[in-house]
Amino acid sequence: MADEIEKKTQFHEMGLDNRLLKAIAKLGWSEPTPIQEKAIPLALDGKDILSRARTGSGKTAAFSVPVIQQILRAKKVLDSNNKHDEQCVRALIIVPSRELSSQAHFMMQQLTACCSQQVTCVDISTEADPQLLKPLLAVKPDIVIGTPSRLLAHIKAGNLDISTSVEWVVMDEADLLFSFGYENDLKSLLAHFPKSYQAFLMSATFSEDLESLKKLVLHNPVTLNLSESQLPMADQLIQYHVICDTEDDKYLLLYALIKLKLVRGKSLIFVNTVGRSYRLKLFLEQFSIFCCVLNSELPVNTRCHVVEQFNQGLYDYIIATDESAVVSTASKSTKSTSVDEKKSKTSGKIKKKKSTKMKEYGVSRGIDFQNVSNVINFDFPTSLQSYVHRVGRTARGEQMGTALSFVVDEEMRVLKKIQKQLSDTNSEEEPLKPYQFKMDEIEGFRYRCKDAIRAVTKNAIREARVKEVRREMLNSEKLKTYFEENPHDLQVLRHDSISRPVKVKKHMKNVPEYLIPPTLKSMYHRVPVKAKRTLPPPSHDVKRDRKKPRFGKPNPKYKKQQEDPLRSFRYVKTKSKV
Ligand SMILES: Nc1ncnc2c1ncn2[C@@H]1O[C@H](COP(=O)(O)OP(=O)(O)OP(=O)(O)O)[C@@H](O)[C@H]1O
Numbered sequence: 001m002a003d004e005i006e007k008k009t010q011f012h013e014m015g016l017d018n019r020l021l022k023a024i025a026k027l028g029w030s031e032p033t034p035i036q037e038k039a040i041p042l043a044l045d046g047k048d049i050l051s052r053a054r055t056g057s058g059k060t061a062a063f064s065v066p067v068i069q070q071i072l073r074a075k076k077v078l079d080s081n082n083k084h085d086e087q088c089v090r091a092l093i094i095v096p097s098r099e100l101s102s103q104a105h106f107m108m109q110q111l112t113a114c115c116s117q118q119v120t121c122v123d124i125s126t127e128a129d130p131q132l133l134k135p136l137l138a139v140k141p142d143i144v145i146g147t148p149s150r151l152l153a154h155i156k157a158g159n160l161d162i163s164t165s166v167e168w169v170v171m172d173e174a175d176l177l178f179s180f181g182y183e184n185d186l187k188s189l190l191a192h193f194p195k196s197y198q199a200f201l202m203s204a205t206f207s208e209d210l211e212s213l214k215k216l217v218l219h220n221p222v223t224l225n226l227s228e229s230q231l232p233m234a235d236q237l238i239q240y241h242v243i244c245d246t247e248d249d250k251y252l253l254l255y256a257l258i259k260l261k262l263v264r265g266k267s268l269i270f271v272n273t274v275g276r277s278y279r280l281k282l283f284l285e286q287f288s289i290f291c292c293v294l295n296s297e298l299p300v301n302t303r304c305h306v307v308e309q310f311n312q313g314l315y316d317y318i319i320a321t322d323e324s325a326v327v328s329t330a331s332k333s334t335k336s337t338s339v340d341e342k343k344s345k346t347s348g349k350i351k352k353k354k355s356t357k358m359k360e361y362g363v364s365r366g367i368d369f370q371n372v373s374n375v376i377n378f379d380f381p382t383s384l385q386s387y388v389h390r391v392g393r394t395a396r397g398e399q400m401g402t403a404l405s406f407v408v409d410e411e412m413r414v415l416k417k418i419q420k421q422l423s424d425t426n427s428e429e430e431p432l433k434p435y436q437f438k439m440d441e442i443e444g445f446r447y448r449c450k451d452a453i454r455a456v457t458k459n460a461i462r463e464a465r466v467k468e469v470r471r472e473m474l475n476s477e478k479l480k481t482y483f484e485e486n487p488h489d490l491q492v493l494r495h496d497s498i499s500r501p502v503k504v505k506k507h508m509k510n511v512p513e514y515l516i517p518p519t520l521k522s523m524y525h526r527v528p529v530k531a532k533r534t535l536p537p538p539s540h541d542v543k544r545d546r547k548k549p550r551f552g553k554p555n556p557k558y559k560k561q562q563e564d565p566l567r568s569f570r571y572v573k574t575k576s577k578v
Pocket residue numbers: 028029030031032033036053054055056057058059060061203204365366367368392396397398
C-alpha cells in the first residue's frame with residue numbers, strides 16, 4: 001500500500017546547485033510545495049510554463065529556483081570556457097506592482113544568499129527616476145525585476161537592453177498585469193524581447209487576461225493547473241463566519257474579541273472602503289489597540305513601509321481596504337443595466353474613474369504578509385475572488401491560519417454564494433463554519449463601544465486622512481531639501497502630526513474584571529498580559545506558537561492549536577441563518 005503512494009520529489013533530487021540547496025535549507029523549507037515540485041523540474045527541462053496554484057502556495061520560489069539554477073549552470077559553462085567577462089541581463093521578472101517587485105527581489109536575495117557573487121539581482125521599481133538606477137543597470141545584473149512601465153522606461157532611457165541576452169522571462173501575478181492597466185506597456189515591452197526565450201506565467205487564478213498573455217508570451221507551454229482547492233485545507237486554515245445583527249455589533253465584536261484575547265497574533269482586518277478603514281482605526285485606537293491602514297490612497301512608498309513594519313512586528317493589526325471587489329461589482333452592474341450603460345456612455349468621467357480604480361486593484365493582493373495568524377473580514381467581500389485573495393494572506397507556506405468573517409444581513413446573500421462556491425461536494429459541512437459567540441455575554445462592553453463609535457466623527461476621519469498625508473510629507477525624500485532650508489515648516493508639520501483626531505482613552509485600555517464573561521475568565525487569565533508596547537514589540541511568531549503541518553499532511557502532534565482560542569472554539573453543527 002505504502003509503495004502505491006507517490007513519492008514526493010525533494011529539492012535535493014532536482015539536480016540543484018549546492019549553493020541553492022543551502023539557501024533553501026537556510027529558509028527552513030524541508031520540502032517543495034506541490035507547485036514547486038511540479039514546476040521546477042519542467043522549468044529546468046526548458047519548458048514554457050503557465051501555472052495556476054492557490055495563493056500562498058510558494059509560486060515565487062517555483063520560478064526563482066529554476067531561474068537561479070539555470071544562471072548558475074550557464075555561468076559554470078562560461079567559466080569552463082574562460083569567458084568570465086560575459087556579464088549580461090539573463091532574466092526578467094515582470095510584476096504588476098512595486099510591492100510585489102520588492103517582494104520578489106527579497107526572495108531572490110534569500111535564494112542567492114550563498115551565491116550572491118555569482119548571481120546578481122536588481123529591483124528597478126524602487127526609484128521613479130530612471131537615471132538614479134542607471135549605475136546599477138550599467139553592471140548588467142543577471143536578474144532584473146520590475147513593473148512593465150519601469151522596465152520600458154529604462155529600455156527607452158538606454159539603461160537596459162534585453163534584446164539579445166535575456167533567456168528567461170517570468171510574469172508573476174500575471175492575471176493582474178492586464179487589469180492594472182499594463183496592457184500597452186506589455187505589448188511595447190514584447191517588441192524588445194529576443195527572438196527566443198523561456199517564459200513562465202504564474203497566477204493564482206485563470207482569467208481571460210491570462211489567456212491573452214499566454215498567446216503573446218508563451219511558446220507551446222505546459223499548463224500546470226493544480227487541482228487543489230483555492231484555499232488551504234481545513235487542517236491548515238480554519239474559516240468561520242459570525243452573524244452580526246447590526247453594524248455596531250461588528251465594532252463591538254471586534255473590540256471584545258481583541259480585548260478578551262480571543263483574537264491573538266498578527267491580524268489583517270479587511271474593510272470595503274477607505275473611509276471605513278480610518279473609522280475602524282480611530283475606533284480601535286481609543287482602546288489603545290494600535291493599527292495601521294493600508295489602502296490605495298496611500299502612496300506606494302507608504303504602502304511598502306506599512307507592509308515592512310508589519311512584517312518586522314511593529315504592528316499586530318493592519319486594516320486593509322480591498323476596494324477591488326466593490327469596483328469589479330460596480331463594473332459588472334454597469335454592464336448589466338441599460339440605465340447605467342447609458343450613464344457610462346454619456347459620462348466619460350465614470351469610465352475614467354473606473355479604470356484608475358482598476359489600476360489600484362487590491363493593495364494586498366499577492367503580498368506576502370509574514371506570520372499572519374488571522375484574517376478578519378470586518379466587511380464581507382463581495383466576490384469569491386476577493387474572499388480567496390483576502391483569506392490567502394494567512395496560512396501561507398506551511399503556516400496555520402484562521403479566517404473570521406463578520407456578516408450583517410445585507411451581506412448574507414454573498415456569504416451564501418461563497419459558501420456554495422467553496423463547498424466540498426463530498427462533505428455536508430459548510431466551509432465557513434458558524435462561529436458560536438454569545439453576544440449577550442459582551443453586552444457590558446456595549447456602553448464603551450457606543451461611546452467610542454460616537455467619537456469617530458466625519459471630521460475626525462477627515463483629519464486622520466490628512467494626518468497620513470502629513471506623515472508622508474515628513475517621510476518624503478523629495479521634500480528633504482525643502483525642509484532643510486525651511487526648518488520652521490518642518491517643525492509645524494511635526495507638531496501637527498502629533499495630535500490625534502480622536503483621543504486615546506487610557507481608562508479604556510484594560511478590561512475591568514466585571515466585564516469579562518464568566519465563561520471566558522479562565523482563558524483570559526491564562527494568556528499572559530503583553531509586555532508594555534515599545535518599538536519594536538515582541539512580534540507574535542506563528543511558527544513559534546503553532547506546530548505546522550507539512551504540505552498536504554497534517555501534523556498529528558499538533559497540540560498548540562487547542563491553546564488558540566479562535567482555532568479551538570467549538571462550532572455547533574446547527575444551520576446558521578444563511
Ligand atoms: N517549500 C516551501 N516550504 C515552506 N514554505 C515555503 C516554501 N516555499 C515558499 N514558502 C513560503 O510560503 C509563503 C508564500 O509564498 P509565495 O509568496 O511565493 O506564495 P504565492 O503562491 O506567490 O502567493 P500569492 O499568489 O498570494 O502571491 C512565503 O512566506 C514563502 O517563504
